[in-house]
Amino acid sequence: MGSLLKFSTAIDAIVAFFGRVGSWAGLFLVIVVIYDVISRYAGVPKPFGLNSTQIQESEYWLHSILFTLMLGYAYQRQAHVRIDLIRERLSLRKKYLIEMLGCLMFLIPYSLIGFYFSYNNAYTSFLEGEVSKSVIGWSNIWILKTTIPIMFGLLFLAGISGFIRSVAGLTGSLPDNQTAGTLGGDN
Numbered sequence: 190m191g192s193l194l195k196f197s198t199a200i201d202a203i204v205a206f207f208g209r210v211g212s213w214a215g216l217f218l219v220i221v222v223i224y225d226v227i228s229r230y231a232g233v234p235k236p237f238g239l240n241s242t243q244i245q246e247s248e249y250w251l252h253s254i255l256f257t258l259m260l261g262y263a264y265q266r267q268a269h270v271r272i273d274l275i276r277e278r279l280s281l282r283k284k285y286l287i288e289m290l291g292c293l294m295f296l297i298p299y300s301l302i303g304f305y306f307s308y309n310n311a312y313t314s315f316l317e318g319e320v321s322k323s324v325i326g327w328s329n330i331w332i333l334k335t336t337i338p339i340m341f342g343l344l345f346l347a348g349i350s351g352f353i354r355s356v357a358g359l360t361g362s363l364p365d366n367q368t369a370g371t372l373g374g375d376n
Contacts (some may be wrong), residue, residue, distance in 0.1 A: 190362040193353050200350040201265060204343050208262025211255050218251035242323045257260055257336040261343030265350065266294075267373030284333035284372050285359040292352040307337035 225244050227233050235244065263269065276284065309375040315331035357363035365373065 190296040190357050190360060194357055194362070196312050197353040197357075200346045204261045204347050207258045207339070207343055208265075211258025211262070214251045214255040214258065218248060218255060221247050221251060233243050233301070240325050242325050243320075243327055245267065246321060246323070246327050250327070253333055254336055257340035258343070261347040264344060264347045265370075281368075281372075282359065286356045288355040288372060289359065290351055292348045292355065297345060297352070298347035300341045300348055303344065304338050304341035306333070307341060311335045311338055 208285060221244060224233075225241075225248065228235060228244070235241065238330040276287070279287070311331055311334040314334045318328075319334075320326070320328040321330065333359065351371065354363055358368060358371055
């Protein structure tokens with residue numbers, strides 16, 4: 190079980206890395222929105238030859254990158270919804286079982302299905318050279334669409350890691366300091 194927990198820790202590091210990269214998109218999103226508002230209402234010129242449409246499209250690109258790269262990290266950090274009313278009354282063993290079943294029956298299959306369909310969508314976008322619907326918007330929409338299968342891949346990895354830690358918790362192999370990170374809350 191020790192080697193599986195090391196594998197889980199390695200997965201967590203990968204997911205956390207992408208989460209940190211995605212978090213920077215949040216900062217850039219705030220900067221771009223502020224600049225967009227100032228340039229629109231105060232007449233400040235657009236930088237680098239960009240136009241208003243490109244700046245506005247940059248906002249949803251950054252928002253998409255923020256969301257897609259952070260979702261796996263959010264799951265890993267227990268930022269998802271739980272039904273605490275029922276769950277808090279369960280034993281630790283039952284909580285681990287529910288987490289295992291949730292990963293195995295829902296999160297992992299959903300991530301694989303989402304990856305499959307979004308990968309095909311991104312690949313088709315790449316092959317067709319999809320561009321913005323606006324004539325003066327961004328090109329290479331496939332780059333943005335590629336973040337969706339990346340999101341499902343990161344969610345899949347987070348699910349695998351969560352499953353491993355839940356099995357370790359069920360067998361008593363999970364260190365006590367990782368229980369809250371596996372089950373969330375106060376347990």
